Amino acid sequence: MLKKSQAAGxxxxxxxxxxxxxTIYKKVKPLQDTADxxxxxxxxxxxxxxxxxxxxxxxxxxxxxLKDQLAAAEAKKKAVEDEAKALQDMLQLANRLVNGLADExxxx
Numbered sequence: 001m002l003k004k005s006q007a008a009g010x011x012x013x014x015x016x017x018x019x020x021x022x023t024i025y026k027k028v029k030p031l032q033d034t035a036d037x038x039x040x041x042x043x044x045x046x047x048x049x050x051x052x053x054x055x056x057x058x059x060x061x062x063x064x065x066l067k068d069q070l071a072a073a074e075a076k077k078k079a080v081e082d083e084a085k086a087l088q089d090m091l092q093l094a095n096r097l098v099n100g101l102a103d104e105x106x107x108x
Contacts, residue, residue, distance in 0.1 A: 001009040 001012045003009075
């Protein structure tokens, strides 16, 4: 076509390229739509995941707070038990002393 008319040759080349573009576009457009839909679904799932992770973080923080309270309560319990044991030991010593001195009362 270029031998007959340069303008017609370039116009024909342009038309051939437009037809090739259209053929390729018909194949690519559904794939692009599918990719866009998958991307939208992925972003939606990411938002849902973020909500779930935030809820999980709140729950984990609550669990950690409860664990800290439990540890504090166990420490307090141990301190009270240690104090009770010390007092029990002192009471036994006092009873031994009183019982030991009871015999001395008869001698005096």
